[in-house]
Amino acid sequence: MAVAQKNPNANAKEPASLAVPDFSKEQDLSAYRSMLTIRRFEEKAGQMYGMGLIGGFCHLYIGQEAVVVGMQMVLKDGDQVITGYRDHGHMLACGMDAKGVMAELTGRAHGYSKGKGGSMHMFSVDKGFFGGHGIVGAQVPIGTGLAFANQYRGNDRITLTYFGDGAANQGQVYESFNMASLWKLPVIYVIENNRYAMGTEITRASAEVNLSRRGLSFNIPGEQVDGMDVRAVKAAGDKAAAWCRAGKGPFILEMLTYRYRGHSMSDPAKYRTREEVDKVRTMHDPIDMARHRILEKKFANEDGLKKIDAAVRDLINDAAEFATHDPEPDVSELYTDIYR
């Protein structure tokens, strides 16, 4: 099943140039805008963290944008998404409001969790986003349970359960794989392999580094995907979704991706070279690639892209303004939402 055995970034060769279906003009422009929105949001979040407006842990998604944007293009209304703590991109891709997400990062009253969750704990019933989970791997059985509920109710919804290369070594992931395959649950496990579990490079932590094979002993098919190419992500996602909706059970997609920033804001990322980061960034950046494609295919000209860039920048600046001026939660919120 595997389409590529090696991470295209791993040995810093030319980016993989596998045949991927083209996007339409609308798809390319929409994907570009979504990816750019996440990128700008995260840059702003990093900046606001630096100003002390965001506290605690803050895990930025910069570099990995094509994964969530491509997978979101696969989903239908009512499908569900769940992920770990590097979750800002997933929320924006799901259509959650940038103001509400940023206000949660700053711990304010109109954040998605009223300021009580923070960066790692946000949810949206409306958008089918089930968090935002801070314990590595814990979202995997929960996501499997969301899929169980869909099967129980007899609908054709699917659940995207995202986790990273680090979480891929957690025992509960395999407990989930077993039940999902045994009961043919409609769940796509999207492994975002950005090659570093905090500071540990995958070859130092994983006996089998091809994570798409991790479902083999549970009879779960898996594929490696160029997670830096939003079109490849979408194509693989469509295939996996069709598999799930047809009642064939779970599917694993290993997205080969890369994060440009440290694990969290306080990580100096000394476990890899600046050259390694620069190489991915200059040769295989998901947004740059989309931009070049759009220009090449004349889906838009420089002016057109500048307009999108400006609109995205405005959106993010508005979110930052909102999140800076929104009040903190009222002290009466201390004891609410413990029970209902």
Next chain:
Amino acid sequence: MPIEVLMPALSPTMEKGNLSKWLKKEGDSVKSGDIIAEIETDKATMEVEAADEGTLGKILIPAGTADVAVNTPIAVILSEGEKASDIKNAKLAASFETPAEASAKAGVSKGEGGQSKAPDAPAPQAAADPDIPDGTEMMSMTMREALRDAMAEEMRRDTDVFVMGEEVAEYQGAYKVTQGLLQEFGGKRVIDTPITEHGFAGLGVGAALAGLKPIVEFMTFNFAMQAMDQLINSAAKTLYMSGGQMGCSIVFRGPNGVAARVAAQHSQDYSAWFSHIPGLKVIAPSNAADAKGLLKAAIRDPNPVIFLENEILYGHSSPVPKLDDFVLPIGKAKIVRAGNDVTIVAWSMGMDYALKAAEELSKDGIAAEVIDLRTLKPMDTDTIIASVQKTGRAVTVEEGWAQSGVGAEIAARIMEKAFDYLDAPVARVSGKDVPMPYAANLEKLALPSVAEVVAAAKAVCYR
């Protein structure tokens, strides 16, 4: 408008750092994500990335400067068409307002001295037990049957309720609590799981977040330790962490406490563990009627409920009112035996010791009031306090260990709310501070006993 680059904080505790190196010079063009400088903190060397596009107009803090305070402007970036002379108009990328300033403007309430004071915790509210109409038939049944009936009734009432766990379906339950459920409700709603507690507990939480009402059986709560992260971090906390948007209606049930001759790993009481956690409700019934009424309430409750049963009590029979829908309030203790001389507080198997001790004590002319706590969290403090105000003396009984135990919590609450009524220090009877031994004689010693409860009650009565 020119944009100031500020000295960033790169950890929650960083207040200042050294600006060690500039990687761009004045006049260089920069774009978002470019590394423009390196700073040193006490922990590491970190890179400063530009968050905006333009030209590095001016460096305000030269390389090599030590102890630059966080949020000091260190450079100015000029946007397209701006000149160095515009720098005096520089503005922060995001206009800066501290959280406190924003909150003050919005009138968020503050306590005295500008310091936020925690509001009082809301007092738990619990309704009284429902009236049982005169002439209601009482059926003698085992706790096992009462629990099964409770599940069956709720599954008939609500198709979102299902039960899952090891051996719950075809085997009819390791302790036969789910007997007959598979035959009535089918394999879709009575689900045998692999032996995978962490996984199926998490799967249950996911199903509950999606709106179903799972009953997850642990073959015993000893095995729930494998699933502890999902119970505490996922089930208990999600409602709070989501600002009330998303919670889970789920029951985790199974036998808890000391079994017979199964040694340390299969024989312990987790009452204190679970009742420590905000967001969980914890129930531990001692008889068939309470088991039925409270399990039905637990299944209907919109919150995660830990329902602690007891292997030894499964076979004990007691009367259960024959009513169409017998539901008891969660959070309400019950005075099972009235008395004026000493209050004995117990729950689950502890009630067995407590009631036998009360009988013994009555022979010596000591009238013990025995309270069955029934729910450990939220705890019905009022009932305990009212009793202690009457008797002036209290004994707690539990199979669990004394340190940080439920008895310790009860003693603390009595001290806080009824100190002036006490005629003697509160006494605790508990399991001994040892792992449960296998040998019959040692096991007996490790457990609380009726004699110990009697002795403790006499001691607080100075008899």
